[in-house]
Each structure stands twice: as structure tokens, then as C-alpha cells.
Amino acid sequence: MSKQERDPLTGQLTTGHEWDGIKELRTPIPNWWLITFVVTWVFAIGYLVLYPSFATTKDYARGLLGWSSTKELAEATGRARDQQSAWRTQLLATPLEKIEANEELRRFAMAGGQAAFNENCAGCHGVGAGGQIGQFPSLIDDDWLWGGKVTDIHATIRHGIRDGGDETRLSAMPAFGEILKPEEIAATADFVLSLSDRSRDATRASLPGAALYETNCAACHGAKGEGSRDGGAPRLDDAIWLYGSSREAVIRQVADPKMGQMPAWQSRLDEATIRMLTVYVHTLGGGEK
Amino acid sequence: MATTAVIDTVSQRRPARLPIPQTVRGRYRTIKTAIAWALLAFYFITPWLRWDRGPSLPDQAVLFDLPGRRLFVLGLEFWPQDLPIAVGALVLGAFALFGATALAGRVWCGFTCPQTVWTDLFFTVERFCERLFGKGTLLSRIAKPIAQIALAVLTAFGFAAFFNDAPSLPSALVTGAAPLGAYLAIGILSLTTWLFAAYAKERICLHMCPWPRFQAALLDKDSLVVTYQRWRGEPRGKKKAALRLELNDLTALIREAASFEAGRGDCIDCMRCVNVCPTGVDIRDGLQMGCIGCGLCVDACNEVMAKIERPAGLIRFDVEGSDRAGSLKQEAVRLLRPKTLLYAMLCLFAFGSMAVGITRMESVLLDVEPQRNPPFVQLSDGSVRNDFSFRLAHRLPHLDRVVIRAEGLAGASLRFATGETGQETVALAMPGNRRISDRLFITAAPGQAPSGRASIRVIVTDAESGATLGEVETYFWGPAR
Ligand code: SF4
Ligand code: SF4
Numbered sequence: 001m002s003k004q005e006r007d008p009l010t011g012q013l014t015t016g017h018e019w020d021g022i023k024e025l026r027t028p029i030p031n032w033w034l035i036t037f038v039v040t041w042v043f044a045i046g047y048l049v050l051y052p053s054f055a056t057t058k059d060y061a062r063g064l065l066g067w068s069s070t071k072e073l074a075e076a077t078g079r080a081r082d083q084q085s086a087w088r089t090q091l092l093a094t095p096l097e098k099i100e101a102n103e104e105l106r107r108f109a110m111a112g113g114q115a116a117f118n119e120n121c122a123g124c125h126g127v128g129a130g131g132q133i134g135q136f137p138s139l140i141d142d143d144w145l146w147g148g149k150v151t152d153i154h155a156t157i158r159h160g161i162r163d164g165g166d167e168t169r170l171s172a173m174p175a176f177g178e179i180l181k182p183e184e185i186a187a188t189a190d191f192v193l194s195l196s197d198r199s200r201d202a203t204r205a206s207l208p209g210a211a212l213y214e215t216n217c218a219a220c221h222g223a224k225g226e227g228s229r230d231g232g233a234p235r236l237d238d239a240i241w242l243y244g245s246s247r248e249a250v251i252r253q254v255a256d257p258k259m260g261q262m263p264a265w266q267s268r269l270d271e272a273t274i275r276m277l278t279v280y281v282h283t284l285g286g287g288e289k
Numbered sequence: 290m291a292t293t294a295v296i297d298t299v300s301q302r303r304p305a306r307l308p309i310p311q312t313v314r315g316r317y318r319t320i321k322t323a324i325a326w327a328l329l330a331f332y333f334i335t336p337w338l339r340w341d342r343g344p345s346l347p348d349q350a351v352l353f354d355l356p357g358r359r360l361f362v363l364g365l366e367f368w369p370q371d372l373p374i375a376v377g378a379l380v381l382g383a384f385a386l387f388g389a390t391a392l393a394g395r396v397w398c399g400f401t402c403p404q405t406v407w408t409d410l411f412f413t414v415e416r417f418c419e420r421l422f423g424k425g426t427l428l429s430r431i432a433k434p435i436a437q438i439a440l441a442v443l444t445a446f447g448f449a450a451f452f453n454d455a456p457s458l459p460s461a462l463v464t465g466a467a468p469l470g471a472y473l474a475i476g477i478l479s480l481t482t483w484l485f486a487a488y489a490k491e492r493i494c495l496h497m498c499p500w501p502r503f504q505a506a507l508l509d510k511d512s513l514v515v516t517y518q519r520w521r522g523e524p525r526g527k528k529k530a531a532l533r534l535e536l537n538d539l540t541a542l543i544r545e546a547a548s549f550e551a552g553r554g555d556c557i558d559c560m561r562c563v564n565v566c567p568t569g570v571d572i573r574d575g576l577q578m579g580c581i582g583c584g585l586c587v588d589a590c591n592e593v594m595a596k597i598e599r600p601a602g603l604i605r606f607d608v609e610g611s612d613r614a615g616s617l618k619q620e621a622v623r624l625l626r627p628k629t630l631l632y633a634m635l636c637l638f639a640f641g642s643m644a645v646g647i648t649r650m651e652s653v654l655l656d657v658e659p660q661r662n663p664p665f666v667q668l669s670d671g672s673v674r675n676d677f678s679f680r681l682a683h684r685l686p687h688l689d690r691v692v693i694r695a696e697g698l699a700g701a702s703l704r705f706a707t708g709e710t711g712q713e714t715v716a717l718a719m720p721g722n723r724r725i726s727d728r729l730f731i732t733a734a735p736g737q738a739p740s741g742r743a744s745i746r747v748i749v750t751d752a753e754s755g756a757t758l759g760e761v762e763t764y765f766w767g768p769a770r
Contacts, residue, residue, distance in 0.1 A: 130663030143669040238669030
């Protein structure tokens with residue numbers, strides 16, 4: 001240890017080292033800095049021991065507290081669900097038709113329904129629920145393939161469309177390309193297209209496709225093309241054409257019909273969420289009373 | 290200029306500053322007390338005043354409704370977009386302050402600054418405790434902090450009352466029903482009030498406040514400041530026995546004059562002026578940053594001058610440099626100077642702009658936004674629907690129902706998502722909170738929809754008077770043909 005020596009000018013201690021007559025003042029690290037430094041070490045070691053901190057060859061150190069972000073998320077969502085549980089119970093206890101009349105319940109259902117819709121339904125039906133011509137039906141218009149009352153919508157969401165299961169919405173249209181001749185199909189398509197044109201109500205019966213329609217289509221789609229929701233036969237007398245309204249599109253649909261599919265959501269979503277979805281879809285613009 | 294040099298107060302302050310300044314009576318003390326009471330009353334009573342705005346609105350005369358993002362002031366309701374009016378108020382306040390400073394020095398500091406008013410209030414309460422329980426006794430040592438904390442909490446509560454319904458706030462606070470913000474505000478403001486008015490006191494003026502630092506720029510040779518008339522005060526000396534009144538005749542005056550000549554000035558160095566000063570400065574050192582211009586030393590010195598039968602005004606409000614004039618009378622203040630006229634004009638301008646702004650505030654906000662996903666909806670009967678998000682907010686005295694119609698689209702029918710089937714117009718009852726937001730469906734009859742985009746106008750009118758409340762230019766999309 002070098003001898004303690006004071007610098008005569010400043011009165012401060014020197015380090016005791018000397019280089020060619022030059023001495024260095026002893027200016028130690030300030031205490032606050034030293035303490036902060038030690039505290040950061042204590043914190044770092046504490047963190048290392050308590051929290052997941054480093055990888056091992058196959059796994060990682062879990063830390064004494066057993067904390068993980070996955071667990072934290074699960075707890076947070078659990079807490080959120082607990083907070084919502086009163087609303088969810090009420091949603092389950094209220095008859096479907098009465099949910100919308102209850103302003104608060106409706107708002108809750110709309111908020112939850114929108115979230116569930118964007119997550120599960122928007123992929124096909126679109127975020128705005130406008131569907132896509134030729135693919136997925138619009139949910140905001142006033143035409144419903146399987147019914148637009150809350151109970152209908154609820155059943156459709158639960159059991160899906162052509163998705164197996166006992167209660168799923170099921171209908172099938174024969175491929176007339178294998179039954180009728182091409183010119184017969186074209187004639188039928190012309191007749192079908194005339195169904196939505198009110199100005200041709202009187203003259204339609206004389207079209208060549210009239211008899212063909214009567215024999216092959218009217219049983220399901222109705223004599224005037226009014227369709228049947230129970231049978232899952234779309235209306236043909238309106239302006240909405242899921243698979244296109246051009247003559248070619250209608251011919252294609254008669255010859256080799258596309259039939260949409262929708263999964264049954266009851267196995268994937270809980271009943272309360274399905275009810276929220278129902279309310280949301282019902283209020284999008286076309287809901288029926 | 291030596292007498293008016295700005296002296297650094299920190300180093301000049303007497304070490305033996307009294308913990309609580311002495312009381313004094315006089316003209317400026319009376320003015321100060323009156324102003325303090327008026328301001329305190331304004332602060333504490335305003336939230337309790339009521340103003341009837343009808344059933345669905347708060348009846349508090351002045352209310353900052355933060356959740357509702359609006360401010361009620363008597364019959365006026367302000368919205369965030371009225372912020373330029375607040376700018377007008379700030380500009381007005383700034384120039385009024387500059388103007389007052391140009392005329393009468395630091396009157397803001399001395400009489401109206403919240404720091405001054407609250408410090409003065411805390412001094413009064415502490416003096417009261419000492420009078421009640423005796424100076425330095427255990428009881429007064431206990432009573433003082435209790436009184437200080439109580440005052441601080443009361444002050445904080447007074448602040449929170451501007452943001453909540455004042456009469457129901459106390460019970461809401463006790464039952465825990467008050468909003469979190471109220472507790473936070475009361476907690477923080479109690480602490481700062483105590484820190485500023487009970488603990489830091491004049492140190493805020495001396496070390497923290499920026500305002501004293503501008504003074505040199507704002508004062509001029511015509512502004513009133515507190516002056517010590519050095520020409521008659523110096524040299525200071527212990528007072529000789531005061532003359533009895535009946536002896537105060539010509540001979541006495543001659544003798545006084547003689548003693549003056551013999552070397553003693555009017556100041557008897559009794560330290561009253563220092564002992565009453567809330568910031569503890571010695572004004573006899575000249576104008577200095579620590580002096581807040583409260584005039585208490587003027588009162589104190591006038592008291593003393595009356596006792597020793599010398600003319601008042603050894604310390605007085607006067608212009609800087611008046612000392613050299615050697616006059617017993619205060620110089621007449623020049624009110625009309627280019628500077629004050631300019632400030633007055635700017636004040637008028639700011640006030641005028643504010644008044645115009647207030648009279649021209651929009652009372653109705655209407656927002657109709659097309660929902661573009663999808664741009665239009667084909668309906669089964671061949672009609673085409675567009676969906677809009679519709680928001681309407683108003684601050685009219687009353688509005689029960691509005692009627693909404695669309696122009697520019699033949700045979701358009703309207704309905705709300707929550708409403709009944711379409712009509713040419715829809716009527717809507719305005720709910721209590723005076724804001725509605727809903728989805729508005731506008732439907733073009735079969736064959737009437739435009740090909741592509743067409744301009745339409747959505748017009749909202751008052752159902753009773755038929756007056757147009759607002760209209761919005763927007764678009765209607767139809768299938769391309
Ligand atoms: S109060 Fe007046 S007389 Fe007394 S010390 Fe101050 S200036 Fe002098
Ligand atoms: S010096 Fe006089 S005017 Fe200035 S703050 Fe002190 S008492 Fe008030």
C-alpha cells in the first residue's frame with residue numbers, strides 16, 4: 001500500500017502513484033454511483049433466479065417464481081371472462097328474440113359479436129359482412145338462404161351448412177348438366193332470369209323454358225321462383241344472385257351447381273359467443289323480425 | 290441609478306427572517322385582504338353555484354365535464370373544438386397582466402397570485418394557532434400541521450369540485466364511488482398545496498417562479514414599484530423620544546430640522562418593514578427581485594412614521610428613481626403611455642375575438658361517413674342500399690326530435706339500424722346525453738341507384754321548427770352499369 005499523501009494545493013488525497021513527478025489526485029467513484037451499481041447487480045441476480053432468464057441446451061431456466069407470459073395471459077383472459085360472466089349468464093338466460101330489446105345486453109352482444117365475427121367469420125363473409133359474389137353470401141342484405149330471424153341465424157351458426165351432423169342445414173341441387181341437354185339448360189336459365197323481371201310477368205309462361213322449369217325446378221324453388229328457406233332453395237325472383245346474374249353464370253349454376261359450405265360453430269365457440277354473433281349478424285341491416 | 294439596482298435577494302436576505310411575518314394594519318393590507326377573500330370565495334364557492342340547464346344536463350354553473358369532453362360555464366357549453374376561444378382567453382390574460390405590470394408593477398404577485406393568496410392564508414392560520422395556544426407551545430405545534438393539512442385537503446377538494454358534481458362529491462368520495470381521477474387530483478393537490486403554501490412559501494417566489502425574472506423587462510420608468518425614499522431615510526438611526534402632539538409647533542419643527550441636519554434620517558431602523566414582509570426582503574436595499582410588491586412594508590412604515598410624527602411615505606409606491614426627486618409626494622402616474630395603450634388595444638382585440646368566437650360557436654356537429662366495406666348492398670327487390678355511420682351531437686338549449694333526409698337521390702328512403710323500416714325521412718328522438726351515433730341506411734329505389742358514385746346531401750332539421758341544423762355532403766355508390 002502506498003503512503004497517504006495530501007496535495008498541498010487542493011488539500012485532496014493523492015493516489016500515491018508518481019510518474020515523473022506528476023501525481024494523481026484520488027477522486028473515487030461517487031457513492032451514489034457505486035450504490036446504483038451494486039443495486040443493479042442485486043436486481044440482476046434476483047431477476048436471474050426468480051424469472052425465466054437463460055436458455056439451457058434443451059429447455060430454459062424457469063425461475064423460482066414459475067412466471068411465464070403465457071400463464072399471465074391466461075390469467076388475464078380468465079379475469080376478463082369472470083368480469084363478463086354476469087353478462088354471459090344473462091345472455092344465456094334471455095330468450096334469443098328478447099336480447100335486442102335489452103339495450104345494455106344488446107350493446108354487450110354487439111361488441112362481443114363484432115370481435116367474434118372479425119375473428120371467425122370475416123375470413124369468408126368479409127369484415128363488412130358484404131360477402132363475395134360467386135363465393136360467400138352477403139349478411140347485410142335482406143335475402144336469407146336459411147332464414148333471417150334471430151332463431152334462424154342462431155341455428156345456422158350453430159349447426160353450419162352442409163357440414164355433416166344431424167341438424168346441419170342441408171340441401172342439394174342435382175347437376176342438370178347430366179340430366180338435360182345444353183339447349184334445355186340454356187332455355188331454363190333464360191326462364192330463371194325472367195323471374196326477377198316484373199315486366200315479364202305476363203309473357204313469361206310462353207318462354208320455351210317454362211315447361212322445363214315447371215318439371216325440374218319448381219318443386220324446390222317454387223312456381224314463381226320464390227324459393228324455400230326450409231328446403232334451402234334460394235329465391236330466384238329477386239335481384240340477389242350469389243353465384244352471379246349473367247346468363248353464363250346461371251347456365252353454369254344449373255348445369256353444375258356450386259353449393260356453399262359453412263362449418264358448424266357449436267363445436268368451436270361457446271353458446272354465449274354464438275348468441276353474440278347471432279345478435280351482431282341480425283343487426284347488420286337485414287335482420288328479420 | 291444606484292438605489293434601484295436589482296439586487297440578488299438570496300444573498301441579501303437577512304438570516305434572521307421571522308418564521309411568520311408580523312401582522313400590520315393599513316391601506317394595502319385592507320386591499321390585500323379584500324382581494325384574497327374575494328378570490329378564495331370565487332375558488333371555493335363557484336362549484337356550488339347551480340344553473341338550470343333542463344333535466345338531462347348537469348346543473349352545476351361551472352363544470353369541467355372530462356368524461357363528456359365539455360365545459361359548462363353558466364349558459365355556455367364548450368367543446369374541444371372551441372379551444373381557440375381558450376387561446377383568446379389566455380392572450381387576454383397575458384396582456385392584461387403585462388398591462389397591469391406596466392402600470393403598477395407586480396400587483397399580480399402582491400395581491401392575486403394563488404401562491405400569494407394561499408401563503409397569506411396559511412400565515413394567518415398559523416398566527417391564529419399561535420395566538421390561540423401560545424407561541425411555540427406543544428399545542429400550537431400540534432395544531433399548526435393539522436390546520437395546514439386540513440386547509441391543503443380542502444383546497445384540493447375545491448379543485449376536484451370543478452370537475453365533479455360538487456354537492457354529491459363528498460359522499461361519493463367517502464363511499465368510494467367517486468372517479469379515480471378525483472382521488473388522484475385530491476391526493477396530488479393536497480400534497481402540492483401543502484408543499485407550496487405551508488412548506489416552501491416565499492421560496493417559490495424566490496427560486497421557482499419565472500415571473501419575477503421577467504420583471505426587469507416589463508417595468509419601465511413610469512411603472513409603480515415599492516420604493517424606499519433614501520434621501521430622507523438615511524442615515525438611519527435610533528429614534529429619539531417622540532414629540533408630544535401639543536409640542537409639535539414651529540419650534541419643534543425647527544428642532545426636527547436641526548436634528549435632520551445633525552445627521553439622522555427618518556428611518557429609525559426599527560425593522561418593522563422587514564418583519565412584516567412575506568418574502569423577508571429589506572426594501573431599504575432598493576428594488577429587488579424578492580419584493581413581490583404587496584405594499585405591506587408601506588403600511589408598516591406609515592404606522593411607524595405616524596408614531597414618530599413624521600410624514601408618511603418613507604416607503605411608498607412610486608416610480609423607480611423617484612428617490613432622486615427628493616419629494617415628499619408621490620409622482621403622478623402617467624396612465625396613457627404608448628405601452629399601456631398598446632396593451633389595452635391588444636386586450637380589447639383578444640376580448641373582441643373571444644366574443645366573436647363565442648357567438649359563432651357551432652351548436653350542432655354532424656358527421657355522416659360512408660361505410661365502404663362493401664360500398665353498397667344489393668337488396669332483393671332490386672333496390673340498392675348504402676350504409677353510413679351517423680353521428681350527431683348538439684348543445685342547443687333544447688332539441689327533442691330531429692328529421693333526417695337525403696337530397697340528390699330520387700326516391701331515397703332512410704332508416705337507422707335500430708329503427709323501423711325505411712321512409713323518405715327519419716325522425717329521431719334526441720336522447721338525454723345529446724349525442725347519438727348509429728348506422729344510417731339510405732336505400733335507392735329499384736333502378737334509381739347511380740352507376741358508380743353520386744353526390745348526395747344528408748340534411749338534419751329540427752322536427753319542431755323545421756330549421757336546418759346541419760348538412761353533410763357525402764357519396765352514394767351504386768353498381769356500375
Ligand atoms: S419601518 Fe420604516 S422606520 Fe422602521 S426600519 Fe423600516 S423604513 Fe425604517
Ligand atoms: S418588500 Fe414590501 S412590498 Fe416587497 S414583498 Fe416585502 S413587504 Fe411586500
